[in-house]
Amino acid sequence: MEIAKFFKLLRKYRNTLIIIPLVTVIGSFFLVKNLPNNYISHAQIATGIVDASRHLLDKDDNVNAQEQQVFREFSNLIAIMKLKKLINQVSYQLMIHDLSSPTPFRKFSKELLALHPYERDRALMLFKNKFQSMEPLSLYDKEEDKLNDILISMKYDERSIIKELTIARDEDSDFISVSFDSENPQLSAFIVNTLCNQFIAYYTQNVRQNETNAVNFLSKLLEEKKNALSKKTEELQKYKIQNGVLSLDEQSKAIFGQIMVYNDKKLQAEKDIISYDGAINAINGKFEPGDRKYVEASVSKYNQAITTTQDQLHILEDRYVRSGFNPRYKNTIDSVQNVLTGQINQSSDKYVTNPLVAKDDLIHQKLTLEISRDLAKYSVKSIDKELASLNSKFSRLVPFDATVKTYDFNIDIAGKEYLDVLNRYNETSLKSNFSINLRQVEVATPDVAQPSKKILLIALSVILSVFACLFVLFVLFYLDRSIQDPSDLVNKTQLPLLGYLNQIKGENLDLKKLWDVEHRDKMKQFKELIRSVRFEIDQELQGDKVIAVTSLNATEGKTLLAISLAYSYSMINKKVLLIDGNFDNPTISKTALPGVYVEDYFKNNPLNTQVVDSSTATVLGNHGGDVTLFEIGHDAFIKSRLDDLRSKYDIIIIDTAPLTSLNKSKEWLLFANKTLAVFESGKSITNGQKPDIAYLRSLNNKFAGWVLNKTDFNQKKESAS
Incomplete structure (x- = not known):
């Protein structure tokens, strides 16, 4: 429905939709014809x-x-x-x-x-x-x-x-x-x-x-890293020279190996001492106290020689251990050992043991074991001294090793930094020779002119102008709250509709000619629409006779409707009385020049002898002025007068003042059987008019309906489309 209204608006402004694009085409043509290529x-x-x-x-x-x-x-x-x-x-x-x-x-x-x-x-x-x-x-x-x-x-x-x-x-x-x-x-x-x-x-x-800046920077940085690496290497060399450090790993391995050798010999010597002591104790247990005394007394002289030889052997053993078991001491030790063995044998041969017991071999073994035990004990002491010396040397290498490792770590970091900068320098130097691509x-050359866009610009201007017109019309349509056709009036007021009248502009309406002869389409349509409204009013009256015609505002066409209805009813041989109830604007009174006036007929005066019937008057006028119906006569008298008029006329039409005059129109509506209101097409309902519409709605069955005036709506065309 809304789309149909919009297309109706487009049909209304179809000339505009044609003229504006046409003007745009002409203007665009003159604007673009001189455009350069x-x-x-x-x-x-x-x-x-x-x-x-x-x-x-x-x-x-x-x-x-x-x-x-x-x-x-x-x-x-x-x-x-x-x-x-x-x-x-x-x-x-x-x-x-x-x-x-x-x-x-x-x-x-x-x-x-x-x-x-x-x-x-x-x-x-x-x-x-x-x-x-x-x-x-x-x-x-x-x-x-x-x-x-x-x-x-x-x-x-x-x-x-x-x-x-x-x-x-x-x-x-x-x-x-x-x-x-x-x-x-x-x-x-x-x-x-x-x-x-x-x-x-x-x-x-x-x-x-x-x-270039990058290569220069990396070159300087490379030189700095190289100098730093050389400096740290030189510091390590000076430290090794000052502290006599050649190769800490090899020195520590050699000392540690010597310590392990001496520990093994010490363990072996301790094992020998224990075994020698056990063997000597076993031999001593086999001798009786008397035998032992005899033997010791017999061999004391030889024992002194043996002791001296043993001391020499101890000295050689000590030197042999201190020299790290140098082989050159081994021959001397063996010769002294042979001398000691000869002395022991001589002692055994020279003196005979107790003839009662043959213990020569035991004595010889005991002496040999005692010498070996003493040698083992003395070698343990020498080994302990050497172990202490080696441990001291090994302990001295620990701080050297830590310092050297620190130097090595710093040199390693400096070396990595140097190599990293060197790689960056080489890469940058290489890429700098091939980086500009x-x-x-x-090469740009002068070319032929581009295809002309003049036709395109003209077409675009036409499209834009049409679109602009459509957009403006759509905005006007969207913002328009005016009532254009009967359905809008019914929807917005929720009140019934009796009919509508078309608009007749610039013409003086001659009702007599309207009904006597054929006129052009608009006049013919107006006559048909009046007939339609008359028919609807008859259906609403159902035997009643008084109709009041009002409107929300002045100049909406209610007076024309009242006159047209009166003439229409007269054409079907009805006795019609048209009452001009608009004291503010008595248009009917000024036009018809009636013989009887409202102020005289409805005035409650015993001397009032005014008689109105179809033979004396068809229009009841008023003198105008600031006056109301109830100021002329009280309601009972007015009612009696209207009852008298009902008996004499078939239909009574009252043209009242608009509802904006408040009680001036409402006083007439109290005496009407039906009320119809005229609304001008193209106007909108304001907030100030909403109370008047509510008043019409409060009339209930007494309100016959709306008549939409001055409209372009054509029901025949709408139904045909």
Whole structure:
């Protein structure tokens, strides 16, 4: 339903929807017919970022390049190309060309033409200086600010160039495309080539400078690390020389080996002492006290010689142990041992033991065991001294070892740092010779004009104008709260509808001619709609006779409806009385010039002898003024008068004041059998009118319904569609 209303609104403004796009087409045609042709020049720069053939030295690293990293590198290059510094270089080159060439790219602007020849030469020199130094124009300097204004007037400034400049990566390729659109093919090619050259030169210089700085830094760092490594190595050497340390590992291993040997010999000696003591005790147990005394007395002389030899043997054993078991002492010990053995044998041969018991062998064994035991005991003492000396030497090596290990650790760290810096230095030095990969593989050249967009612009202007009109109409439709057709009135008031009347503009309605002859469509439609309203009123009255006609506001057409209804009823041979109850605006009274007035007929006066019937009056007028019905007569008298009129007329129509006059209209409505209200189409219901609608709703069955006036609604067309 809402869509149908919107299309109805479009039909209403169909002329507007035709005229505005037509005017737009004409205006667009005159605007675009003189537009210059567009020329686009195109160039390509190879970056070498994803080109494997240009990464032979670092191919392994390039294969694993991440897509996000590649995207960042391309974005960085494009951002550099759009730097104001580089665009300014292009601007300077354009001005230098136009000021020094007989065929400039563009016609001189008013600002440039206003300069004297010497001022142009001065401007040319300043632009060249700025180009060489890559400096921007200072707006704080009056002369340079004037040059900036000239750039803007020639559309050579940064904003004008960026507006028509396109820089982008060609899909996923290794190339960056640069294009420029202008009215001059030579200008487009010049801007693209100049920008590419300046970009490559600027980027190359920056990369070279950064790489040189990096190589110099790594070279200094490498020298520092090398000196640090040499210094720590020299400190270790000095420490070893000062403390007599050659090889701590070998020295500690040798001392530890000697300690293990002496420990083994000590254990062996202790085992021998224990075994010798056990054997001597066993032999002693076999001798009787008397025998032992005899033997000791007999051999005392020989024992002294044996003791002396034993002392010599002990001295040799001590030297043998101290020398670390030097073999040269072994022969001497063996010879002394032989002498000692001979002395023992001599002692056994010289003196005979107790003839009663043959214990010569036991005595000989005992002496031998005692000598061996004494040698073993003495060797244990010598071994203990040597072990103490070796342990002392080993303990002295511990702090040396800790210090040397600290030096070795520091040297190892310094060596790793040196090697790391050396690798970085070699890698950077190698890459610095092959890092610059930018090159312009396609040079921009003047190209043919682009296909004309004039037709497209005109079509686009038409589409936009139509869309704008539709949008405006839709906004008006959406914001419109006015009542346009009967269904809107019923929905918004929740009150019944009797009918509607079409709008007749600029015509004086002659009701007599309306019913006597055929008129044009609008008049014929109005007559048919009056008949329809009359029929609906008859259905509502059902034998009653008094109808009150009112409205929410003045000038909504209630008086015309009252007169039309009166004439309509008269056409079906009804006795009709039309009462002008609008004291504020007695239009009917002024038009019909009645013979009887309300103020006279309804006045409660014994002298009032006014008689009204169908033969004397069809219109009951009023004199107007600030007066109300109840101020003329009381309600009982008025009721009696109306009852008298009911007996004389078939239908009584009262044209009351609008509801905005408060009680002036409501007093008439009290005496009406049915009330109908007129509402003007195209108006909306305000908050101030809502109480009046509530009042009409409170009339219940006495309210016959609405009549929508001045509408364009046509029920026949709506039903046909």
